[in-house]
Amino acid sequence: SFNFNIRADGSNQFGKDISTRFLPIWSISGRWNAHEELFLQNVKWLEVLAVRGSFGIQGNVNEEQVPDMILTMGGMDNISEEYSSTLYKVPNDHLKWEKTQSYNLGINLVVLRGLLDVTLEGYKKTGKNMIVTKEITSTNGASRVAINRGSLRNKGWELSLGWSDRVNDFGYSISANLSDNRSKVVDLGDTGPWKGSNTYTEVGLPFNSIYGYESMGLFQSDKEVADAPFQNSKTGAGDIRYKDQNGDNKIDANDRVVLGDPNPHFLYGLNLSLDYKNFDLGMFFQGVGQ
Numbered sequence: 001s002f003n004f005n006i007r008a009d010g011s012n013q014f015g016k017d018i019s020t021r022f023l024p025i026w027s028i029s030g031r032w033n034a035h036e037e038l039f040l041q042n043v044k045w046l047e048v049l050a051v052r053g054s055f056g057i058q059g060n061v062n063e064e065q066v067p068d069m070i071l072t073m074g075g076m077d078n079i080s081e082e083y084s085s086t087l088y089k090v091p092n093d094h095l096k097w098e099k100t101q102s103y104n105l106g107i108n109l110v111v112l113r114g115l116l117d118v119t120l121e122g123y124k125k126t127g128k129n130m131i132v133t134k135e136i137t138s139t140n141g142a143s144r145v146a147i148n149r150g151s152l153r154n155k156g157w158e159l160s161l162g163w164s165d166r167v168n169d170f171g172y173s174i175s176a177n178l179s180d181n182r183s184k185v186v187d188l189g190d191t192g193p194w195k196g197s198n199t200y201t202e203v204g205l206p207f208n209s210i211y212g213y214e215s216m217g218l219f220q221s222d223k224e225v226a227d228a229p230f231q232n233s234k235t236g237a238g239d240i241r242y243k244d245q246n247g248d249n250k251i252d253a254n255d256r257v258v259l260g261d262p263n264p265h266f267l268y269g270l271n272l273s274l275d276y277k278n279f280d281l282g283m284f285f286q287g288v289g290q
Contacts, residue, residue, distance in 0.1 A: 047113065
């Protein structure tokens with residue numbers, strides 16, 4: 001079976017041109033119930049074997065596209081207070097919708113008279129025409145402008161397993177799931193890298209990667225502090241020892257590096273359910289592998 005959906009979304013936050021103000025939103029999906037095929041109808045232990053897939057395009061309106069105006073109020077002696085506004089970001093009539101292309105593929109398997117249920121799903125999402133802010137010369141009346149140049153990719157998978165059975169008055173079920181997602185910046189135009197107080201965004205890295213000082217353990221003595229690159233006047237034994245990345249014999253903002261991915265990986269969960277006559281018990285566990 002196949003399904004197809006289409007619509008057009010519009011926003012007055014974009015330019016007057018129809019090609020930028022409106023975006024076609026569409027998706028197509030399909031499902032193949034393989035267990036209904038003749039060559040599988042004699043497989044007694046197989047209840048369900050289904051494969052499904054989908055592809056679609058979605059749109060997004062980003063707040064970064066709105067021109068910024070700073071409103072200020074001032075006054076002097078014997079002069080009434082007046083409001084004034086300063087343009088902070090130049091408007092861009094050529095901005096387009098942000099678009100996300102999504103791919104999804106899954107398989108569902110039910111066997112052993114419905115006792116075991118297995119589902120495996122994978123996906124890939126790519127954001128295109130992402131609206132980013134570019135620094136420009138102030139001779140244009142402002143120092144920033146929003147442009148369509150960014151691209152971000154997310155891909156991942158999820159596995160679910162379930163087993164349920166009943167023996168007379170006693171019933172039980174066990175279900176478990178495991179999933180992972182990886183993100184990567186594909187394009188920032190000529191606006192990157194983006195450095196925050198503790199985040200770093202650059203092509204090839206996860207969005208908002210953890211950014212900071214690399215630890216080398218703890219100082220074991222005051223002599224070790226004296227022999228190490230200078231950190232600050234209060235550093236002493238027992239404090240964290242940071243790595244001098246550029247070799248200038250001091251620890252400052254230039255020694256910060258990308259430390260890792262801010263997103264958790266290999267998320268897992270486990271559900272247990274027991275029931276006997278009028279009594280039931282449920283337990284739920286969850287965690288992160290990395």
